[in-house]
Amino acid sequence: MASKISTLGESRDLELHQGASLRPVRQYLTRRPTPTADPQPINLTGAQVRGQIRKTALATAIVATFGTRIATVPAEGWIEFWLTDEQTAAIPCGDEITSPESLYAYDIEVEDAAGNVDVTLSGAVRIRAGVTR
Numbered sequence: 001m002a003s004k005i006s007t008l009g010e011s012r013d014l015e016l017h018q019g020a021s022l023r024p025v026r027q028y029l030t031r032r033p034t035p036t037a038d039p040q041p042i043n044l045t046g047a048q049v050r051g052q053i054r055k056t057a058l059a060t061a062i063v064a065t066f067g068t069r070i071a072t073v074p075a076e077g078w079i080e081f082w083l084t085d086e087q088t089a090a091i092p093c094g095d096e097i098t099s100p101e102s103l104y105a106y107d108i109e110v111e112d113a114a115g116n117v118d119v120t121l122s123g124a125v126r127i128r129a130g131v132t133r
Contacts, residue, residue: 009119014106015097018130019089024080026071029110029120041077044070046113049079053091053106053125063091063104079120081108093127102127 016022030039051066064087071078094101107122 007119008122009107010121011123012121013123014125015128016083016088016091016125017128018091018093019085019133020130021085022083022088024067024082027079027081027108027120029077029079029118041075042110044074044077044079044110044112047074048111049081049108050111051081051106051108051121053104055104057105057107064088066106066108068108079108079110088127089130091127093129095129097126097128102129 010027014022029042029044031042032039047070049068049070051068052062053064053066054062064083066081066083068079068081071080091104092101093099096102104125104127105123106125108120109117110120111117
C-alpha cells in the first residue's frame with residue numbers, strides 16, 4: 001500500500017446554531033518523527049494560530065474570524081479556537097441547515113516561529129437559523 005504525504009490537515013465539519021457560542025474547541029497537534037514512531041506533540045513555542053470562515057475557500061470576504069490561542073504550555077501541542085454568540089448571529093443562513101445559503105468553508109492554520117504554515121483543521125460549516133432573538 002502506497003503512503004501519501006499531505007498538507008491538508010484533519011477534515012472536520014462544523015454545525016453551528018446561529019446566535020450560539022462555539023465554546024473553545026481544543027485540538028491536539030502531533031507529528032510522527034519517523035513513520036513507525038508514536039506521534040509526539042508539536043512544540044508550539046513562538047507559533048501563532050489563525051482561522052477564518054468564508055462562503056467558499058476562494059471567496060475574498062471573511063464571514064467570521066475565529067478566536068484562537070495556544071494552550072498554557074506550548075510544548076504540549078494544544079490549540080483552541082472559538083466563536084462568540086455575536087459572531088454566529090451575524091452569519092447569514094437559509095431556512096434549513098441543508099440550504100446552500102447555510103454552507104460555508106473554514107480552516108485553522110498554525111504558523112510556527114520559523115514562518116512555516118500548517119493547516120491543522122478544515123472543512124464545511126453549516127449554520128442553522130436561530131429562532132430565539
